[in-house]
Structure formats: C-alpha cells, structure tokens
Amino acid sequence: MYADILLRNGAFPTVPGADALAIRCGAIQAVGSSPELKHLIGPHTRVLDLGGKAVLPGFIDAHTHFVRVGLERTFYVDLSGATSLDEALERLRRAARERGGGWVVARGWDESRWPEGRALERRDLDRAVPRQPCCAVRVDGHIVACNTLALARCPQPDGDLVDRDLGHLREEAAWGLLDTVLPDRTALVEAIAAASRYAASLGITAAAEMSGKPEYLRAYLHALEEGVLKTRVFLYIPAELVGEAERLGLRRGFGGGLLRIVGVKAFADGSIGAHTAALSAPYRDRDTTGTLLLRAEELARMWRSASHAELQLAVHAIGDWAIGEVLRAARLAGISRYDRHRIEHLELPSEGHLREMAELGLIASMQPNFVVNWSGPGKLYQERLGPERDARIGPHALVLRHGIPLAFGSDGMPPGPLYGLPGAVSPPHDAQRIPLEEALKAYTSGAAYALFAEGELGELSPGKRADLVVLSADPREGNLGDIRVEMTLLDGEVIFQR
Numbered sequence: 001m002y003a004d005i006l007l008r009n010g011a012f013p014t015v016p017g018a019d020a021l022a023i024r025c026g027a028i029q030a031v032g033s034s035p036e037l038k039h040l041i042g043p044h045t046r047v048l049d050l051g052g053k054a055v056l057p058g059f060i061d062a063h064t065h066f067v068r069v070g071l072e073r074t075f076y077v078d079l080s081g082a083t084s085l086d087e088a089l090e091r092l093r094r095a096a097r098e099r100g101g102g103w104v105v106a107r108g109w110d111e112s113r114w115p116e117g118r119a120l121e122r123r124d125l126d127r128a129v130p131r132q133p134c135c136a137v138r139v140d141g142h143i144v145a146c147n148t149l150a151l152a153r154c155p156q157p158d159g160d161l162v163d164r165d166l167g168h169l170r171e172e173a174a175w176g177l178l179d180t181v182l183p184d185r186t187a188l189v190e191a192i193a194a195a196s197r198y199a200a201s202l203g204i205t206a207a208a209e210m211s212g213k214p215e216y217l218r219a220y221l222h223a224l225e226e227g228v229l230k231t232r233v234f235l236y237i238p239a240e241l242v243g244e245a246e247r248l249g250l251r252r253g254f255g256g257g258l259l260r261i262v263g264v265k266a267f268a269d270g271s272i273g274a275h276t277a278a279l280s281a282p283y284r285d286r287d288t289t290g291t292l293l294l295r296a297e298e299l300a301r302m303w304r305s306a307s308h309a310e311l312q313l314a315v316h317a318i319g320d321w322a323i324g325e326v327l328r329a330a331r332l333a334g335i336s337r338y339d340r341h342r343i344e345h346l347e348l349p350s351e352g353h354l355r356e357m358a359e360l361g362l363i364a365s366m367q368p369n370f371v372v373n374w375s376g377p378g379k380l381y382q383e384r385l386g387p388e389r390d391a392r393i394g395p396h397a398l399v400l401r402h403g404i405p406l407a408f409g410s411d412g413m414p415p416g417p418l419y420g421l422p423g424a425v426s427p428p429h430d431a432q433r434i435p436l437e438e439a440l441k442a443y444t445s446g447a448a449y450a451l452f453a454e455g456e457l458g459e460l461s462p463g464k465r466a467d468l469v470v471l472s473a474d475p476r477e478g479n480l481g482d483i484r485v486e487m488t489l490l491d492g493e494v495i496f497q498r
C-alpha cells in the first residue's frame with residue numbers, strides 16, 4: 001500500500017535512527033529511514049522534504065480552557081499584554097467606546113508585571129468605564145475585578161469571596177458573575193474556531209477542556225458539525241453534573257475522534273496569585289492560609305459518584321493543605337489506580353504527598369508555564385510565599401523520581417508548549433528541572449495517558465493517528481527560544497503551515 005504523504009529528510013527526536021515518516025488514511029503507516037520507506041512512494045504520494053526540520057507527535061495540552069482561549073481572541077478584551085495598570089485601563093476605555101454599550105468583559109491582567117504593583121480595583125474601572133458594566137478577570141481566573149455597575153449584578157453578600165470596596169469577586173462569586181455574561185452560541189462557536197486555529201499554530205493537536213459546561217458542550221457539537229473544530233477536545237464536565245451523566249449512562253470515552261468526554265472537574269482550592277490556594281502555613285504577604293473549597297468527606301462522595309459513573313476525576317489542588325485533603329479524600333473513597341484520577345496543578349506537594357500519589361496511581365497534571373511566569377527571584381511566587389516555598393513549587397523532577405505519571409498543560413496562561421518548556425528544562429530551581437525528552441513526553445505521550453488516549457495519540461509509531469508537529473529546528477540542538485512551529489497535521493491533514 002502506497003503512502004498518501006511521506007515526510008523525509010527530517011529529524012525525529014523521539015524516534016532514534018528515523019528521518020522519514022509515512023502517512024496513510026490519516027494514520028501513521030511507518031517510521032524509519034528514507035531508504036527503508038522508499039517503497040511506500042507511489043504515483044499519488046505527496047512527498048515533503050523537511051530539510052532537517054524536526055517532527056514530533058502533535059502536542060497535547062492536558063489542561064486548558066479551550067473555549068476561554070478562543071473567547072480571549074474573539075470576545076474578551078485582552079489585558080494579558082498590558083505592561084501597566086494604566087495601559088490596561090486604556091484598553092478597557094477603548095473597548096467600551098468601540099462597543100458603545102453593553103458589557104465589557106476583559107481577561108488576563110497580572111499586577112505582578114506592572115510598575116504600579118497593585119490589582120485592578122473598582123475605582124479604576126469606574127474611572128475607565130463609567131456607564132457600562134465592566135469586569136476584568138485576573139490571569140489565573142480566580143479574581144474578577146468589577147466596576148460598580150457590574151458589582152450590582154452579584155447577589156452574594158460581602159465576605160471571603162466578595163469585597164465590594166475593592167470590587168473583587170473570588171472563586172464561586174466570580175464564576176457566578178461570569179456565567180451571567182456568557183456570549184451567545186454563535187459567539188461560542190466562533191471562539192472555538194478561533195481557539196482551534198490558534199492551537200494549530202502552536203503545534204497543539206489535542207486539548208483537555210477543563211470547563212465542559214453544557215453551553216460549551218452544545219457549542220462544541222455545533223463547531224464539529226460546521227467543520228471548524230480541528231483540534232481533538234477531551235471534555236471534563238463540572239462536578240455538579242456527575243449525577244446527570246451517570247443517569248444518562250455517559251461514561252469515559254463517550255464521543256468520537258474529535259470530541260469526547262473523559263471526566264469530571266472539581267476544585268479543592270484557588271490560586272497562589274489570588275491568595276486562595278490552601279496552604280498549611282500563611283502566605284508571606286497576607287495573614288491568610290487561603291481557602292479550602294472542598295472537605296475530604298465531600299470530595300470523597302464526589303469521587304465515589306465519578307468512579308461509579310466510570311468518569312475520571314480531575315481535582316484542582318495547588319496548596320499543600322489542599323493536596324493533603326485531596327489525598328485523604330482518595331483514601332476515603334477507595335479509588336482504583338485503573339481509573340487514572342488526576343490532581344491538577346499540584347504546585348506545592350510535600351515528599352509525603354508524592355509518595356502517596358504514587359501509591360494511589362494518581363496522575364500529576366502540571367503547568368511548567370506557571371514556573372516561567374511566576375517562579376524565581378523577584379517574581380510573584382516569592383512575594384506570596386517567600387523563597388523557600390518558591391523553590392519547592394512545581395517539582396517536576398520529584399514527581400518523576402516518585403514514578404508518578406506526568407502530563408503537561410498550560411491552563412491557557414498562555415497556551416503553547418514551546419512557551420512552557422523552559423519552565424521544565426531550564427527553570428530557576430532544581431526540583432523543577434527535568435530532561436528535555438521527559439518534558440516532551442509530558443506534552444505528548446504523558447498527556448495522552450492522562451486522557452486514556454495513549455492507544456491513538458502521543459507517539460510516532462505505526463497505527464497511531466497522524467497528528468504531528470514540524471518544528472523549525474531540533475529542540476535537542478537549537479535554542480528553545482528560537483524554535484518555531486512550521487507545520488501542524490491532524491489525521492494527516494495539514495491544519496497549519498507557516
């Protein structure tokens with residue numbers, strides 16, 4: 001059987017001795033040396049000479065918010081590149097003028113990068129957008145700053161989660177408000193199409209959508225029908241819906257090649273940036289230990305229902321207090337290692353926690369881009385936690401040493417494995433540093449394992465889907481910062497070309 005496409009004269013960092021790869025019917029037909037694969041070239045085979053460029057399995061983002069990434073490009077005002085608080089306000093002012101009424105929703109502000117060094121507050125937003133409701137989500141998604149008009153839509157009383165004076169909503173209060181300003185279905189489908197194009201340009205061929213709420217699922221199905229979804233999306237539904245899923249008989253694996261349900265997402269705590277990650281000792285810069293969102297007993301109940309519905313549970317746990325509580329819940333629920341449950345972020349585990357994770361067969365779903373963004377001298381984590389705890393954040397090396405399966409994702413902050421890789425291969429602290437080949441595995445085969453997709457994805461071997469990324473240079477040789485994505489293929493179809 002002749003190949004449909006033959007890539008040759010490439011570098012294959014994950015396949016020793018190979019320089020060519022053949023694709024047939026959307027799957028990898030063979031990988032080997034150019035002479036070995038020559039007989040697969042037929043009259044209709046498209047032969048691509050890669051001129052030494054590197055081929056890797058398509059990247060898999062094991063934890064992201066795909067719709068949100070799209071909305072950031074189509075609907076939300078993007079504050080992620082704002083270099084000062086003043087610039088962020090100017091962007092909001094401009095958006096309010098252009099939209100001429102209605103909500104102004106923004107995302108991505110990060111005060112740790114601003115010379116003013118403080119968060120957006122109600123009075124700032126009132127000044128910039130006085131006549132329309134306006135809210136702006138912090139980069140980590142755990143604080144929403146609101147102007148007075150937006151704040152009026154929040155029904156919750158003042159307390160831990162609502163500070164009307166500053167105009168800050170946290171966690172459930174924040175998510176509640178954002179749900180009321182969700183765009184319509186057309187806008188959601190547009191966002192999915194935009195996210196998919198963007199993912200392809202970053203070499204991403206599969207992504208785990210951690211906010212698989214019903215409105216999003218419906219929009220995904222429309223995007224699929226319209227043919228604008230060109231990324232494999234693995235959905236995690238909100239924990240509240242586990243009962244409904246079970247009644248419908250929806251188990252892990254429901255769906256198809258481009259869209260499928262895998263599991264359930266739950267939150268044990270918040271984030272370090274928002275002082276809501278639950279810690280065993282107080283923050284350095286505020287007298288609090290954060291917010292535990294779920295007690296072990298409650299989480300154990302959720303875990304039993306998820307296991308019963310044959311859904312994988314992915315629990316967000318960042319601080320050491322939250323991680324300990326999740327492990328206690330896992331023991332209470334008597335989880336099975338074959339269900340491959342996951343801990344999301346896992347930023348501050350102790351050695352004891354990691355030992356326990358290994359015993360329980362839990363997967364570590366981590367984001368090296370957080371290390372790039374916020375760890376090291378003078379950065380946010382040191383400010384929040386002090387240097388000692390900063391050095392223990394994101395311990396990828398210890399995770400591997402304990403034999404815990406490791407999957408990398410981005411949480412969309414920002415997406416892109418080439419952005420995140422330095423946080424694992426050249427990070428500020430030893431416990432974070434792992435070899436390049438391990439980091440690449442975490443973005444490919446490790447992520448595939450976390451999604452129960454290792455039989456189809458994550459490796460360049462015959463029979464696997466032809467999801468590939470071609471990089472401008474071999475990451476083992478070139479400077480990571482100079483490497484670009486040249487081409488991305490999904491099922492053997494070119495979905496991005498520079």
Ligand SMILES: [Zn+2]
Binds near residue numbers: 063064065210411
């Ligand atoms: Zn997330």
